[in-house]
Amino acid sequence: MIEFVDSPTELTTAATDLILSLIAFWCCRAVPKQGERFYWRLWQSIFGLLSLAALLGALVHGLQLDDRVYQALWAVIYLALALLITAFLVISVWDVFGPDRARQIKGLAMLLGGGFFTYTLLFPSSFLPFIIYQVCVMVMALLGYLWLCAARGAPGCNWLAAGIAITIAASAIQATQALSFTFIWPFDHNGVYHFVQMGALWVLLRGVRLRLSDAR
Numbered sequence: 001m002i003e004f005v006d007s008p009t010e011l012t013t014a015a016t017d018l019i020l021s022l023i024a025f026w027c028c029r030a031v032p033k034q035g036e037r038f039y040w041r042l043w044q045s046i047f048g049l050l051s052l053a054a055l056l057g058a059l060v061h062g063l064q065l066d067d068r069v070y071q072a073l074w075a076v077i078y079l080a081l082a083l084l085i086t087a088f089l090v091i092s093v094w095d096v097f098g099p100d101r102a103r104q105i106k107g108l109a110m111l112l113g114g115g116f117f118t119y120t121l122l123f124p125s126s127f128l129p130f131i132i133y134q135v136c137v138m139v140m141a142l143l144g145y146l147w148l149c150a151a152r153g154a155p156g157c158n159w160l161a162a163g164i165a166i167t168i169a170a171s172a173i174q175a176t177q178a179l180s181f182t183f184i185w186p187f188d189h190n191g192v193y194h195f196v197q198m199g200a201l202w203v204l205l206r207g208v209r210l211r212l213s214d215a216r
Contacts, residue, residue: 004063028047050201053080146161164204
């Protein structure tokens with residue numbers, strides 16, 4: 001029998017997670033299949049992995065689960081996030097340094113992502129190193145896309161930089177637990193993070209479409 005949690009903020013977190021999952025899935029399907037296959041498949045992977053992580057997040061936040069199931073779902077969430085950050089690292093290297101360099105660092109990026117995922121399994125209560133890894137990748141990607149905007153005027157890079165900046169802001173809201181609000185229902189920092197991340201997805205997708213249209 002399905003039982004929901006009692007916490008109103010956990011329920012709104014689950015609801016916003018579910019909406020985020022649906023938007024990310026739509027973004028995954030909306031990535032144009034043009035240009036190099038490896039490139040657009042990476043973007044599909046980024047949106048798809050976020051959709052999976054958010055969907056499972058809706059389950060762990062919204063349902064009363066057996067502890068083993070709860071821990072297993074979180075492990076899959078961490079794996080999806082690790083792969084997402086890995087894909088983001090590779091695709092930002094692709095855009096800044098070219099496809100050959102991206103393929104060269106793909107193995108190293110997978111190793112880094114796997115290492116941080118393993119860390120979350122061994123030390124589930126210490127998520128800080130993974131957050132640092134995520135922030136480092138996102139900041140490097142942001143700087144790379146800002147440079148592409150300034151130096152080359154590359155199509156879509158301004159949108160990608162904006163989407164990454166919004167994502168970093170969303171992560172800061174979640175990490176600092178700084179914001180919450182009530183509008184009919186109470187939303188804590190996780191719910192606010194999801195709302196901000198939804199906006200980031202639309203911006204990122206706009207940038208991806210422009211990048212891929214330029215690759216035709």
